[in-house]
Amino acid sequence: MKRIVALLTCFNRRALTVACIDALYRQRLPEGWTLGVVLVDDGSSDGTSQAVAERFPQARVVRGDGSLYWNGGMRAAMAAAVNGPGGAPEVLLWVNDDLELVDDALARLIEVGQQVKAREKREPIVVGSVYSRRERKQSYGAVEFPYAIKRVTPRFVYSAERVLPAQSMNGNLVAIFRGAWEAVGELDPVFTHTMADFDYGLRARRHGVPVVVAPGYVGYCDRNAAANTYLDAGADLRTRWRNVTGPKGRPLRAWWIYTWRHAGLLAPLLFAWPYARALMVSAVPSVGGAQPIDVREE
Secondary structure (H helix, E strand, O other): OEEEEEEEEEOOOHHHHHHHHHHHHOOOOOOOEEEEEEEEEOOOOOOHHHHHHHHOOOOEEEEOOOOOHHHHHHHHHHHHHHOOOOOOOOEEEEEOOOOEEOOOHHHHHHHHHHHHHHHHOOOOEEEEEEEEOOOOEEEEOEEEOOOOOOOOOOEEOOOOOOOEEOOEEOOOEEEEEHHHHHHHOOOOOOOOOOOHHHHHHHHHHHOOOOEEEEEEEEEEOOOOOOOOOOOOOOOOHHHHHHHHHOOOOOOHHHHHHHHHHHHHHHHHHHHHHHHHHHHOOOOOOOOOOOOOOOOOOO
């Protein structure tokens, strides 16, 4: 039997987390595949770990201390899956716990991955597109960076019918086949909460790993609100600065590494932009359909 292991990290969203794991176990998998779940609970105080352990005793729950955020939690989940009982799985699946999955989401990602492997002779990363019912448009998914000047500004890549190549992705629903994660390695620990998923996809491409998006939408999730993030234009100057340099914004060292790694000679200009924006009295509207794309609320 081939195994796909779903990796989730959570913080104080018990109902959403339980519903997401329930939907995972109800997925219609292709013949010959089994599903495992690893949940990293980063210090929840709402009983998430207990609720998951009671309802899904087959799931593995790893406890955090509240300092992991998204990247630390997913790093811990990946390590637990790769080094856990049964050995390394054929597919690691990143899943955000606020995602409402369609019944055949995993089957579609696996099928696309197998098709790409047969064609490219390389195991891929397969991204699922997510739709916002509230905004009636795509909320997360695969991305490209088409802007010559704004080299780190993304735009969604999507087709209802075709498998398309992409440059990177949001980490909301991503199937990473074994050959891909063996080539790329782990998420970079320099990142805390944001940028880690984009960085992983971009690094994968540099390793020759195909990054593709499956056709259609595989789930539903509204975008996270800008309130209390570095995109909150209504906050006072001190709060905006704290948000932009905090773990859910653009921490100085991590953001510099990201821009230098992926924007080349434009890195100094692009590095300065979010901090300059935070110092403005009013935020300047962003350009491009996919941003802000990696603001997370655990």
